[in-house]
Each structure stands twice: as C-alpha cells, then as structure tokens.
Amino acid sequence: MSDQLQRFIFDDYQIRGEIARAHNSFNEIIEKHDYSAEVANLVGELLIATSLITATLKFAGKITVQLQGDGPLKTAVINANQNLEVRGTATVTGDTSGLSFKQLVGKGHLMITISPEEGERYQGIVALEKDSLSTCLEDYFIKSEQLATRIILHASVEDSAQAAGLLLQTLPAVNENHEQDFQHVSALASTVKEEELYTLENDELLYRLYHQEKVTLFTAQSISFKCSCSKERCLTSLASITAKEILEMLNEQGSIDMHCEYCASNYHFEKDDLQILLHDQQGIQH
Numbered sequence: 001m002s003d004q005l006q007r008f009i010f011d012d013y014q015i016r017g018e019i020a021r022a023h024n025s026f027n028e029i030i031e032k033h034d035y036s037a038e039v040a041n042l043v044g045e046l047l048i049a050t051s052l053i054t055a056t057l058k059f060a061g062k063i064t065v066q067l068q069g070d071g072p073l074k075t076a077v078i079n080a081n082q083n084l085e086v087r088g089t090a091t092v093t094g095d096t097s098g099l100s101f102k103q104l105v106g107k108g109h110l111m112i113t114i115s116p117e118e119g120e121r122y123q124g125i126v127a128l129e130k131d132s133l134s135t136c137l138e139d140y141f142i143k144s145e146q147l148a149t150r151i152i153l154h155a156s157v158e159d160s161a162q163a164a165g166l167l168l169q170t171l172p173a174v175n176e177n178h179e180q181d182f183q184h185v186s187a188l189a190s191t192v193k194e195e196e197l198y199t200l201e202n203d204e205l206l207y208r209l210y211h212q213e214k215v216t217l218f219t220a221q222s223i224s225f226k227c228s229c230s231k232e233r234c235l236t237s238l239a240s241i242t243a244k245e246i247l248e249m250l251n252e253q254g255s256i257d258m259h260c261e262y263c264a265s266n267y268h269f270e271k272d273d274l275q276i277l278l279h280d281q282q283g284i285q286h
Contacts, residue, residue, distance in 0.1 A: 003223040005055050005084060006202045011214035013181040014171040019202045020051040020164065020223065022086070027161035028225035029088045032264035036096045037157050038104060042067075043076055043090050044155025044163035045133045050078040050086065051223055052151065052167040053112065053137075057082060061116035069108025069128060072096045079262075085226035087262045101132050110136050134165075141169070148179075150186040154194045164197035185210070227263035234258045234267045235277065243278045250274070 003022040009015070026044045035043065050065040057063065059082070066077040073096065078088035096104060105128050113123045126140040134151040141149040148170045155163040168189055170182055188209050196205055206215050238246060238256070249256055256269040271278075 001199070004220040005051050005223055006220040007055060007218040008202075008206060009216050009218075010181075010185065010210075011216055013185065013213075014175065014178055015182055015185055016169055016171055017185075017215075018052050018055050018167045019197075019205065020048050020055075020167075021198070022047055022051060022164070022223045023160070023162050023198070025086055025223050025225040026155065026163040029086070029262075030157070030161060033089070035090060035092070038096050038099050039073060039076075039090055039092055040157045040161075041155045042073065042101065042104060042133065043078075043088055044157070044161070045153040045165070046076055046078045047086060047088055048153050048155065048163050048165035049133060049137055049151065050080050050088075051084055052165060054080045054082065054084060055221070056169075057114070059116050059119070061114060063115070064111075064113040066111045066113070067105055067108065067128065067133075068111065069105030071102075071104050071106030071108070072099065073104040079228075084221055084223045086223060087225060087227045089261045091261075102128075110140060112140065148182050150182075150189055152189060152192060152197070154197055156194070162198045166192065166197065185213070227260060227265070229260040229263060229265055229267075231267055234269070235274075238269070238274065239277055246274060246277060 001021060001023065003025050005018055005020040008017045026047055029047060030040045030043060046065060050063065053065060054063050062079060062081045064077060064079050066075060068075050072092055072094040074091040074093060076090040078086060080086045108128045109125050110128055111123060111125050115121045124140065124144040126136065126143055128136055130136045130139055134153045137151050138149050141147045150168040153165040166189055168186055170178065192209060203217060250271050258267045
C-alpha cells in the first residue's frame with residue numbers, strides 16, 4: 001500500500017478530515033537508526049502528525065514538528081514540505097525500553113515551525129502536558145488556533161514498520177449544532193482500530209466509520225521520504241567558516257567528515273576537495 005494522504009469533508013457538517021498512511025517512509029526514516037521500539041513508534045506517530053498538519057498549509061513552504069524534553073528522548077523532529085517530502089530523526093540518552101510517552105519526553109515542549117517560501121516564519125509552542133502525542137497536538141490547536149481537533153495516531157515496528165493516522169477539524173463557519181456534530185464524528189472516529197488504519201483503503205475505512213453520513217473524498221497526495229543533505233550542502237556549510245579554521249581542522253584531523261543525522265549519510269572531504277573554499281576565502285591555499 002502506497003504512502004499517501006487524502007483529505008475529506010462532511011457534506012452536511014462544517015468539519016474537514018484527513019487520513020495519512022506512511023509505512024514506507026516510516027521504515028526509511030528509522031532503518032539506519034538503532035532506536036528502541038518505543039522511540040521508533042513515537043517517531044512514526046510524529047511522522048503521521050506532521051503529514052496531517054502539513055496538509056492544512058495553503059502555501060509553498062516547509063514545516064517542522066519537534067518534541068523537546070528532559071526525559072531520555074531529548075528531541076524528535078520531522079521535517080516536511082508542501083509536497084509531503086519528509087525526513088526525521090531523534091536524539092536519545094539512556095534506556096527507553098518500556099517507557100510511556102510521558103516517561104520518554106519528561107517535561108518539555110511541542111514546537112511547530114512553519115517557514116513559507118514567501119512571507120514570515122511562524123512558530124507555535126505548547127507544553128507537553130498530556131499523556132500522548134495526539135492529545136498534545138489537540139491541545140496545541142485549541143490554544144494556538146482555537147480549532148477543535150481530533151487526532152488519532154498509530155505506529156508500530158512489531159512485525160514491520162507501519163504508521164497511519166486520522167485528523168478531524170472544525171471549519172471556521174459554524175452553526176448552532178456544530179459542537180454536537182463534531183462530538184458525534186469524533187466519537188465514531190474513536191472506534192477505528194489500529195489495523196484498520198494500517199490496511200484498509202480510505203473509502204472503505206470512511207464507509208465503516210461514517211456509512212450514515214455523506215463524505216466527499218478528494219484526490220490523494222503521495223508522501224515520500226527525501227533527505228535534503230548533499231555534498232554541495234556540506235560545502236555550503238563549510239563555507240560559513242574561515243579558510244584558516246578549515247586548514248586547522250585539516251591539519252588536526254587529516255580530513256573533514258560530516259554526518260547527516262536524518263539519513264545517516266557520511267560525507268568525506270580531503271584537502272583537495274576543499275580547494276575552492278580555500279581559494280575563495282582570502283586566497284589562502286597552504
């Protein structure tokens with residue numbers, strides 16, 4: 001089953017929704033990292049959550065959803081763009097086996113950073129006060145955007161990497177029955193089984209949940225893993241330091257090695273590889 005996100009809307013209610021499934025992208029994010037099942041599953045939930053949130057953007061740009069805490073899981077981050085090209089990583093210290101969400105992150109914050117290609121960057125922050133990532137995100141939408149939101153997230157590496165989720169959200173235009181309508185569709189969403197989210201086609205899933213409602217599904221959008229690291233980006237990063245500092249690193253280490261925390265790619269640079277930087281910066285070549 002392909003990685004995809006599909007939007008839908010209730011014809012008779014002022015409520016929108018999305019379904020996301022990203023088994024392959026989840027596997028690509030975690031396969032080169034030695035995460036415990038607990039950390040991997042949380043990264044998978046964060047991947048789905050970011051995909052669902054990215055789909056709400058109405059412009060070209062990037063979004064970063066990040067957890068920062070004082071527990072064994074210090075950070076977990078997923079980056080995505082408007083094309084739902086995603087990547088992610090986590091930083092862990094200590095044993096995380098058997099830990100709950102609250103035990104993994106401890107006290108900390110959820111940060112959502114939106115960086116449009118045109119316009120100002122925006123960052124929203126909410127404390128990690130709830131017992132799951134989904135309820136922390138629901139808390140974020142209430143506090144930052146005053147939008148009632150229901151989010152269901154599932155991820156598992158038990159047999160194979162699987163990650164899927166569902167989002168329901170109110171639209172600004174409401175009627176007097178709106179709150180009751182949202183409670184109704186949210187209660188039905190809560191009956192969805194993890195395996196159903198992983199395996200059912202979206203039209204079948206929505207029929208099982210809402211066969212008495214009128215629901216319109218829109219065209220699906222692909223989700224794919226893509227890391228933006230490259231040799232050229234590494235050189236651009238090295239260009240931010242002086243030629244003297246580059247030479248000092250080369251003299252101490254013999255070469256310069258750079259590692260991507262997202263995809264675990266390694267980039268190796270000998271002095272000959274860096275001549276353009278050494279030449280461009282103050283003409284130093286020795």
